[in-house]
Amino acid sequence: xxxxxxxxxxxxxxxxxxxxxxxxxxxxxxxxxxxxxxxxxxxxxxxxxxxxxxxxxxxxxxxxxxxxxxxxxxxxxxxxxxxxxxxxxxxxxxxxxxxxxxxxxxxxxxxxxxxxxxxxxxxxxxxxxxxxxxxxxxxxxxxxxxxxxxxxxxxxxxxxxxxxxxxxxxxxxxxxxxxxxxxxxxxxxxxxxxxxxxxxxxxxxxxxxxxxxxxxxxxxxxxx
Ligand SMILES: [Fe+2]
Numbered sequence: 001x002x003x004x005x006x007x008x009x010x011x012x013x014x015x016x017x018x019x020x021x022x023x024x025x026x027x028x029x030x031x032x033x034x035x036x037x038x039x040x041x042x043x044x045x046x047x048x049x050x051x052x053x054x055x056x057x058x059x060x061x062x063x064x065x066x067x068x069x070x071x072x073x074x075x076x077x078x079x080x081x082x083x084x085x086x087x088x089x090x091x092x093x094x095x096x097x098x099x100x101x102x103x104x105x106x107x108x109x110x111x112x113x114x115x116x117x118x119x120x121x122x123x124x125x126x127x128x129x130x131x132x133x134x135x136x137x138x139x140x141x142x143x144x145x146x147x148x149x150x151x152x153x154x155x156x157x158x159x160x161x162x163x164x165x166x167x168x169x170x171x172x173x174x175x176x177x178x179x180x181x182x183x184x185x186x187x188x189x190x191x192x193x194x195x196x197x198x199x200x201x202x203x204x205x206x207x208x209x210x211x212x213x214x215x216x217x218x219x220x221x222x223x224x
Pocket of ligand 1: 193
C-alpha cells in the first residue's frame with residue numbers, strides 16, 4: 001500500500017512538473033500509413049527521436065521562464081526578438097522544430113485518402129497559373145534549399161499565396177522571414193526526413209510527397 005501511495009505521489013509530481021509544457025500530438029495515422037512513399041522506419045525515427053528532441057529541448061530552454069509555456073508557440077516566434085536573449089536561439093531552432101513537425105504530420109495522409117477540391121484547384125490556378133505550375137514551383141523551392149530546411153506554401157495576410165523556403169527550422173512566423181503569414185503546406189527537406197529510403201535523391205522524395213499530401217488539411221489551413 002505504501003509503495004502504491006509513493007507511486008501515486010510520484011506520478012502527481014511528474015504531471016505537475018510537465019503541466020503546461022509543449023507536447024507532441026500523437027500522429028494521426030500509423031507509422032506505416034504513408035508507405036510506400038514515406039517508409040515506416042523513417043516515420044518512427046522522425047517522430048520519436050527528431051521531433052521529440054526538439055520538443056524536449058524547447059521545454060528545457062523555457063524552464064527559467066515557465067510563463068512562456070502558456071503561450072501559443074507561434075506567438076513566441078512572432079515576438080522572438082523580444083524574448084530573453086538567452087532563449088532566442090533555442091526558441092528559433094527547437095521551437096521551430098517542434099511547431100514545423102507538428103504541422104508537417106497533419107499535412108500528410110495515406111495515399112488516395114484525400115483529393116484536391118475544385119475550390120482549392122481554382123485558388124492554386126489563380127495564383128500560379130495551373131496546379132502543375134504550382135507543384136513545379138513548390139518542388140523548385142524544396143530542391144533549391146541548400147542544406148537543411150523547409151519548403152512552404154504561405155497565405156500572406158493579404159490573402160496572397162506564396163511559395164518559398166527557409167533554412168534550418170525557421171518558419172514564416174519569424175520576424176526575419178522574408179515572407180510572413182500562415183503556412184498552409186509544409187515539406188521537411190532535412191535529410192533525416194528521407195535519407196533511409198531515398199538516400200541523396202531529394203527530388204524523388206519531393207515527387208513522392210504529392211502522393212501523401214492531405215489536401216483537406218491544406219484547405220483547412222487556408223480557411224476555405
Ligand atoms: Fe524533420
